[in-house]
Amino acid sequence: MKFFKNKFFIIVMSLALFIVIFAVTLSAMGQTGPINNTLNIVATPFRYVGLKIGEAFHGFSKYFTSIDELDKENQSLIDEIERLEGELADSQAIKEENERLREYIEFKKTYPDLALTEALIISSESENHSTIFTLNKGREDGIKVGMPVVISKGVVGSVCEIGSTWCKVRVITEASSSIGAYVSRSGEIGLIEGDISLKNTGECILNYLPADADIEVGDLIYTSGLGSVYPRGLLIGEVTDIKTDEYLRAKIARVRCAVNFDSLTYVMIVTDYDIHVEE
Amino acid sequence: MARIKDSNSNESFNVKSIVAYTLVFSVLIFFLTVLQTTCLSLFGSTPALTLSIVCAVGFIFGRKAGAISGIYAGALMGILGGVGASLAPLLYTFCGYLCGAVVGWFLSKNLPSFMIYSIIAGILLEISTAIYYGLFSESFLLGQIITKILIPEYFAFLVCAIPAYALTFGIYTLFKGKDKRKRRNFN
Secondary structure, eight states, X not given: OGGGXXXXXXXXXHHHHHXXXXXXXXXXXXXXXXXXXXXXXXXXXXXXHHHHHHHHHHHHHHHXXXXXXXXXXXXXXXHHHHHHHHHHHHHHHHHHHHHHHHHHHHHHHHOTTOEEEEEEEEEEEEXXXXXXXXXXXXXXXXXXXXXXXXXXXXXXXXXXXXXXSOEEEEETTSTTOEEEXXXXXXXXXXXXXXXXXXXGGTEEEEEEEETTOOOOTTOEEEEOOTTSSSOTTOEEEEEEEEEEETTTTEEEEEXXXXXOGGGOOEEEEEEEOOOOOOO | OXXXXXXXXXXEEEHHHHHHHHHHHHHHHHHHHHHHHHTOOBTTBOOOHHHHHHHHHHHHHOHHHHHHHHHHHHHXXXXXXXXXXXXXXXXXXXXXXXXXXXXXXXXXXXXXXXXXXXXXXXXXXXXXXXXXXXXXXXXXXXXXHIIIIIHHHHHHXXXXXXXXXXXXXXXXXXHHHHHHHHXXXXX
């Protein structure tokens, strides 16, 4: 090309070549020239400024070059969070199961004569006039109609219908249910019955108490064992209100059930028990 | 007033302007060389800031200015870079001259055209770097050098080319404006 044959170009390139050769020679001899030394001294303060600017540039460029790395780290952290959330959910389930089993063991210790079968509530039918739970145990598990259903806190109800692998439980707040009961403090005997007007409040009525019965608000009500459906001594609830029927000359107590029927998941079916006769 | 004209450029400058440009670019190139040889890093590589300025000087002021700034910047790079056997003086001089010589041949004098020349200068820079590694590196692994050194350095150089052009053009316009004003006063 024409411009490469230019005299000026040849001179400057020769000069550049000379500088290169000169630098290489000095370097090979392990020496530094005076110009080199002087320039490096002059450059020192500028190097300090350069260092600061370089640090700023480095931080800026690092933002872009480390995006992939940050993305991978972010993904890894998301995976870690998902794994930990899974573990937390498992841990929560294990904790709940542990709590339930502990209650079961405590219940078993309190009532050693009861033969219990644990069951899971698989559906709940709650209408205006009835509350029925369906459990995952049935005839094949030795379940029979009329068997009491309890949890550690108290009585839930009794089995009212049965299939090969399922059964239905009528809760004690149902109008059609009745349980022999007594007042723990005084021993007064009555009959716990469901009341359709109280069903949604989780309460039932203790009927057939004598007019002079010794009963107070706050008394605990237990199953009496009369009627041979429920074993004696299972907690039903606590007296919240007492009324006297002047015509029938009887007292009627309102009882708040010990069991919260809305939060039930697992229950125990009492498959067998010894009948204790009071002396 | 005496005026100097680059035979390959239509630009002409008076002596005062030339002195001003020389001083400004000497300091600028010196400072940028220090900056480049200190710890400037972009995309994990050191951008050839000084080469960008040399190319811009050649592109805007003509081949002679490009070659002279190239030889100056190359020598500075050799000295301050701490690399004894640097090919920088040859490369910078050639690039500065080339950018000044080819301007106006195919493309006009604007930023996109400068970027095209910068792409070519960048390729020359990477060839020079590859030669340097080939000659002086004990374990020359071409693939590794391409991915870890040449490509990042190339893109860092191209990124720096835009501000280098803007800076050079800014300085050019600054003194050019003063030059024009003075000429108007003389007239």
